[in-house]
Amino acid sequence: MQEDRKLIIYDAVLLAVSLYLAILLRFNFSMPAEYMGFLKLSIVPVIVITLVFNKFFKLYSSIWKYASVEELVSVIYSVSLSNIIFVLYSYIISFKFLENRYYRFPFSVHIIFWILSVVILGGTRFLLRMFEQGSREQPAAGKKICRKSKKLLIIGAGDAAAMLVKEIKRHSNLNYDIKGLIDDDLSKKGKLISGIEVLGGRDDIIRVCSEKGIEEIIIAIPSVDMQRKKKIINICKETECKLKILPGIYEIVDGRVNISKLRDVNIEDLLGREEVKLNSDNINRYIKDKVILVTGGGGSIGSELCRQIAKFKPRELLILDIYENNVYDVQMELNYNHPELNKKVIIASIRDIDKMREVFRDFRPDVVFHAAAHKHVPLMEMNPGEAVKNNIIGTYNVLKCCSEFSVKKFVQISTDKAVNPTNIMGATKRFCEMMVQAFDEVSSTEYVAVRFGNVLGSNGSVIPLFKKQIAHGGPVTVTHPEINRFFMTIPEAAQLVIQAGAIANGGEIFVLDMGKPVKIADLARDLITLSGYKPDEEIKIEYTGLRPGEKLYEELLMDEIALTSTEHKKIFVEKPNKIDIKYIEDSIDEFRKVSHDGDREQIFKLMEQKVPTYTRKKNEKESA
Known part of the structure; x- marks a missing residue:
């Protein structure tokens, strides 16, 4: 005043x-x-x-x-x-x-x-x-600057970079000394932006970093496509400088660039996955103004499905999960981001058929996305009865309710581990695919399954584990030097699942384009580098051996079945198989009995009978 x-x-x-x-x-x-x-x-x-x-x-x-x-x-x-x-x-x-x-x-x-x-x-x-x-x-009179300024290189010389330079100059507390800009536009070389010179293109990054003693690099090209970004990041990795990045142009909602929007480069940037383009008209037809149920709605995939579904304005979104803490977090997030959304949170187990019937009778869902499942391979190998109860019998309960209450569409979340499975978790998911195709033959509901590989950052995936190990100073544990996996981001997986549901006619198993497989050891090295450490020097990588039921390489489709392309370039479909519903019903009775008895060996033997492509892979202790 x-x-x-x-x-x-x-x-x-x-x-x-x-x-x-x-x-x-x-x-x-x-x-x-x-x-x-x-x-x-x-x-x-x-x-x-x-x-x-x-x-x-x-x-x-x-x-x-x-x-x-x-x-x-x-x-x-x-x-x-x-x-x-x-x-x-x-x-x-x-x-x-x-x-x-x-x-x-x-x-x-x-x-x-x-x-x-x-x-x-x-x-x-x-x-x-x-x-x-x-x-x-300027430092106050009589005071000396105690901290040494970090020598900074900015990749990009466009609008975003120009705004970033001004922001950094305005925030002297950041202690950055901007040594130059890099841009592939040759006409900009030698030009100045707010007094900072454009020193060359991407091919000059390593040289400039060496000559100028660069300690940190900021990538300020938010409109660049993922493949170009990946190439630039891979070049920057060779400099051993700390990397930061401005998010994509769609993530900068207000179009302004400021320091708070900078983030560390992450594994998703290195994978170079392109942004998913959805056919909104198709999705609107089966989600807008409909009642949508998501089972396992508090999990990694289930919660992202809820976020994506909310954008298409369903009449009501039902979020079902047995674990109340995670689903509560999803509810609070949706309350904040989509206050207009009519949503209900249901705490229930898919194993409880009576409760499932009550949910379907009270809410009458039009579409069901089934993401509830036990998915940890080593844990399920040790607890096969729980895998059967949750993944097979629980899924059967949901499938049965969809048929009884005339649900329009059912979408099963499946996995690459269901292809020629060598572990009990993958075998249960393969049997779920078989149930989906059997129910589609006898019900008015359109039943489909969507199969994809690992998702980055999901609960129990390698990325959170590696980050914890790096935070503790290592070592980072990898089971085998050659083990590889297919990866995609959680939003990408959820979006493609929703898109697959839109183009489904019933009985299909959709396979998502996961790109090229990634070596887990390379993933570990990249994550160590991005965290500011030198792999095998400051943070060690240790190989612990394949775990029970674990494959060296994952497959996304049956070798003997050709895939057919769909209207979406990242979604393919397997030729539907005809599965007898009586075979499924009889098998469910047998699965109920062996899981109740708790005889692990009988469970494994029954699974080998019911899933022809399942080959049990024993670990060394079991073999001995």
Whole structure:
């Protein structure tokens, strides 16, 4: 408040000086005596009128050390309107005091006064900003800078990079010393952006980092496609510099670039997965204004399905999970991001057929996305009965309810581990695919399964484990030097599952394009590098041996079955198999019995009978 009063006093004095100076300039610094009286009549009203408009345009509410073009425009508006009122005032006063020989000012005086007012009022404010900025950038007198500035290289010389340079210069506390910019546009080489030179293209990154002693790199090209970004990141990795990145242009919602939006480069950036393009019309037809049920809605895939489904405005979203903590977090997130969404959280187990029937009877879902499952391979190998109860019998309960209550569409989340499975988890998921195809033959519901590989960052995946191991100083544990897996991001998987549901006719097993397989050892090295350490030196990698039921290589499709492309380039479909529903019903009875008895060996033997492609892979202890 005290600062505002000071500024009002300054403005009053400056306005008086501006008006007096305008008259002097108009008459070559020789003011006619008859205008002095008119000046005395005008100066107080002019100051009051201008101060009122300044207040109206909030010129005393702005924090002027952050002044920008918007504040200058406000100064122009205020001074312009004040001068219009001043002109009218001049005519009125001139008419009233004509007999006393008071004259109105020439129109040129008003023009000069307007120019001076804008320059002086606006100039003082921007001088204040420059003074504040300068004082922030310079250390206090008598104090020494204790921290050494980090030498920074910025990749990109476009709008985003230009804004980032200004932000970094404004935030001296970041302690960055920008050594240069990199851009593949050769016409920019040697040019300056806010005093920072463009030093070359991507092929010059390693050389520049070496010559300039670069310690940190920021990639500021938010509109670049994923493949180009991946190539640039791979070059930057060779420099051993700390990497940060501006998120993609779609993640920067307001179009502005600031320091808070910088993040570390992550594994998703290195994979180079392209953004999924969805056919919204197809999805709208089966989700918009419909009741959608997501089982396992608190899990990694289930929760992302809920986020993506919410965008398509269902009439009601039902989020079902046995574990209340995770599903509560999803509920709070959706409450914040989609307050208009009608949603219900249901705490229930898919193993409980009576509860499932109650849910379907009360809410009558139109579409069911079935993501509830036990998925940890080694844990399920040790607890095969639980895998059968949850993955097979639980899924059977949901399939049965969909048929009984005339659900329009059922989408099963499957896995690459269901292909020629060597572990109990993969075998249960393969049997789920068989159940989906059997139910599709006898029910009006359209049953489909969507098969994909590992998703980055999901609960229990290698990425969170590696991050914890790196945080503890290592070692990072990998089961085998040659083990590889297919990977995609959680949002990509969820979006493609929803898209597959839109193009399904029933009975299909859709296979998502997972790209090329990635060696887990390479993934570990990349993550160590991105965390600022040297692999095998500062953080060791240890190989622990394949776990029970674990494959060296994963498969996404049956070798003997060709895939057919669909209307979406990342979704393929297997030729449907005809499975007898009686075979399924009889098998369920047998699975119920062996899982109840708890005989692990009998469970494994029954699974080998029911899933022809399942080959049990014993570990060394079991073999002995």
